[in-house]
Amino acid sequence: MLSLILPTYNEAENIPDLLPKIRSVLKGIPHEVIIVDDDSPDGTWRIAQQIAHDLGDVHVIRRIGRRGLSSAVIEGFLSAKGDVLAVMDADGQHDVALLTTLHAAVAEHGGIAIGSRYVSGGSVGEWDERRYMLSRIATRMALALCAVKAKDPMSGFFAVDRTSFEEVLPRLNPKGFKILLDLLVHMPKTTPVTESPFIFATRRHGESKLSRRVQLEFLEYLYDVSFGNWIPLTFVKYCIVGGFGVGVHLTSYKLLSIFFAHGLPLTETGFSLALLGAIETAIIFNFWLNNLWTFAHAKLQGMGMVKGFLKYNLACGFGALANYAVSTYLYSYGLGEITSVIVGACAGIVWNYTMSRAFAWKNA
Numbered sequence: 001m002l003s004l005i006l007p008t009y010n011e012a013e014n015i016p017d018l019l020p021k022i023r024s025v026l027k028g029i030p031h032e033v034i035i036v037d038d039d040s041p042d043g044t045w046r047i048a049q050q051i052a053h054d055l056g057d058v059h060v061i062r063r064i065g066r067r068g069l070s071s072a073v074i075e076g077f078l079s080a081k082g083d084v085l086a087v088m089d090a091d092g093q094h095d096v097a098l099l100t101t102l103h104a105a106v107a108e109h110g111g112i113a114i115g116s117r118y119v120s121g122g123s124v125g126e127w128d129e130r131r132y133m134l135s136r137i138a139t140r141m142a143l144a145l146c147a148v149k150a151k152d153p154m155s156g157f158f159a160v161d162r163t164s165f166e167e168v169l170p171r172l173n174p175k176g177f178k179i180l181l182d183l184l185v186h187m188p189k190t191t192p193v194t195e196s197p198f199i200f201a202t203r204r205h206g207e208s209k210l211s212r213r214v215q216l217e218f219l220e221y222l223y224d225v226s227f228g229n230w231i232p233l234t235f236v237k238y239c240i241v242g243g244f245g246v247g248v249h250l251t252s253y254k255l256l257s258i259f260f261a262h263g264l265p266l267t268e269t270g271f272s273l274a275l276l277g278a279i280e281t282a283i284i285f286n287f288w289l290n291n292l293w294t295f296a297h298a299k300l301q302g303m304g305m306v307k308g309f310l311k312y313n314l315a316c317g318f319g320a321l322a323n324y325a326v327s328t329y330l331y332s333y334g335l336g337e338i339t340s341v342i343v344g345a346c347a348g349i350v351w352n353y354t355m356s357r358a359f360a361w362k363n364a
């Protein structure tokens, strides 16, 4: 049996056209279609549920408060009954007719069968030069990590046999947008792969979800797979935020020191006040960016965010103390004003990271 997963986010206009085409192509093959929708604001899930009501072989999973293409596909695979699991975009870009080829290839050889834009006969259709180049670069970078090689490891159109999927499941990373890549990274080298060409059509209705954020997540994924076991991605992101935080710290220090100097040379009290103000400004900035980016997967909201911010302040209190003590010590011993501020700021970062993980974003 073939289980076809259609991940959807705002595809209300595309789903009604797509399902009859799938049914007609798959009429000779026992199959089910599972639509995994992330509570689309355009009500894709409602339309899908209406269609599923009339068709026994269509199921809908409506996920609340969740987003993510890879995790949607994994969830679909997990609830599927078939021995061949397939996935296809729901926006009309993938050639429905290829489904029978992908199914036959997996049923016959096992492993994985890919609808490929980069084998002879396939193409990316009407992409502009920029998107084509970006895709080629990303594909090259991704291929370096794949245990199982394929011409189009970033395709969203493929089928895999259930046993191969289940073997690799515990190692998969549900965070990204590219589930095929993740499978190829983690599957054994000997896994059979077939690639069949198709021409990537233009989206029928609605908007792409391939945002800059998704592109950034792709780079994060590459880092995570390559070096994440040695230096966790969250620590790298925390340091990058910390780097920007030092910039915020210095800028606010400079502005506050001008304010407290009143046009005269800065006193030690003035230095301390400007420093304390700058430290708190940097703490607020760092909390905001860490919550938005570093720990986006465990993002704090509402009251949770207020509590998290208080804990973060508390946790950073010791870091701030180290920062303050080092800066004022160096300044009082005659080191340059800005050098003292920078060295002090760096002294707090590692402490702050450890404390943030322990207190504010415990679930990260």
Ligand SMILES: Nc1nc2c(ncn2[C@@H]2O[C@H](COP(=O)(O)OP(=O)(O)OP(=O)(O)O)[C@@H](O)[C@H]2O)c(=O)[nH]1
Pocket (backbone or CB within 6 Å): 006, 007, 008, 009, 010, 011, 036, 037, 038, 067, 068, 069, 072, 088, 089, 090, 091, 093, 156, 203, 207, 208, 209, 210
């Ligand atoms: N459930 C779920 N589906 C998603 C999510 N993001 C994208 N999708 C679906 O995944 C499929 C691929 O997304 P697209 O935005 O079409 O990505 P793309 O095909 O690489 O980009 P375009 O060529 O611009 O369409 C579509 O069916 C989307 O509706 C998500 O967060 N959750």
Ligand SMILES: [Mg+2]
Pocket (backbone or CB within 6 Å): 089, 091, 093, 203
């Ligand atoms: Mg698409």
